[in-house]
Amino acid sequence: RYKLADDRKHSLGAGLIINKILNENNIDINSIYYGSNGKPYVDKIFFNAAHSGNFAFGVSSDKEIGCDVEIIKKPRLDVAKRFFTENEYNYIIHSENTSNAFYKLWTIKESYIKQSGKGLRTPLNSFEININKDTITVLENNKEKNCYITHFEFKNHSFAICSMEEPPLEIEFNYL
Template identity: 75%
Template sequence: MIKLYLADISVLGDPQSDNSKISLLPQERQIKILKHKLADDRRRSLGAGMIINKILYENNVDVNSIHYGSNGKPYADNIFFNVAHSGKFAFGISSDKEVGCDVEIIKNAHLDIAKRFFTESEYNYISKSENSSNTFYKLWTIKESYIKLSGEGLRTPLNSFEINISDNDISITENNIAKDCSVTQFEFDNHSFAICSYEQPPRKIEFNYV
């Protein structure tokens, strides 16, 4: 079963001066959080750590039971999870199967990035859309969630696969062959969210707030 988690970092204190939340996290995560130079980056990393803690707690998994793939992606026995953060949110997802997720605050469209790193069809889809900013981040978050699902990260060129959108149906192809994964994308509070999974995503989007 897929579950979604959301942490609003705007209500969190700076973990550099407020240890009420960071002290509940593993030492390794605390060090990672405090390495960030900006307070909001520390809050975002804290929010992601809080989400991971909640996922592990809900699934009775000890933090020491986390494993890391060759690419550094964490997972635990019988539970897969992924986290991302941007803007005012940290976002997470858990599942019985591999998952990937992404969130981005919606700003102005980066058509130069799309032209350079996306496929030609994707670039044309963005440039011809009524709202190029929303469309750019829609495709961007889907691409990020897919490469996080695969575990390859940015070692996978973003133009080596293509996002196909028809009405509300979203699919991914590589060399014109459809990939066996499910994609969900939605917007909330001026942020674009995407989920890519080997399990059918929930029909109704409901966050578990952290």
């Protein structure tokens, strides 16, 4: 359904990752269920995939999980001003590197709404990402959410994982 060749490649890459997750867990593709908002899952295995630039990225867990990846480029301060909270916007404009700060917040926010299964039905300013030196927390209705955030940058891309269990100690890269 994608018209551009790059979009077809990215979609194929994400599909290969999902197939790898299903194969590693001995799950038949016909066993996939879809939640009320369309998020796929299989009994006791939750998974998510994302793609951007040169990367397709996937995660799996026995609890709800979400991920996102974006190419780090010029920050969209207009988007941040309109869709992020005031504190998040201030975090970006006061950062030494506004591009990295913008995409760090963007990927974390995307991974959080994908983990919840609600997707973009959740307004991006209805929750807040707080980034301190060693911790990243999610606040919703002024309460800290019980989730774990993993963020890293690799080859000019920003990656984020939001999980309901302790984050992985090690990230594994598989090249397909």
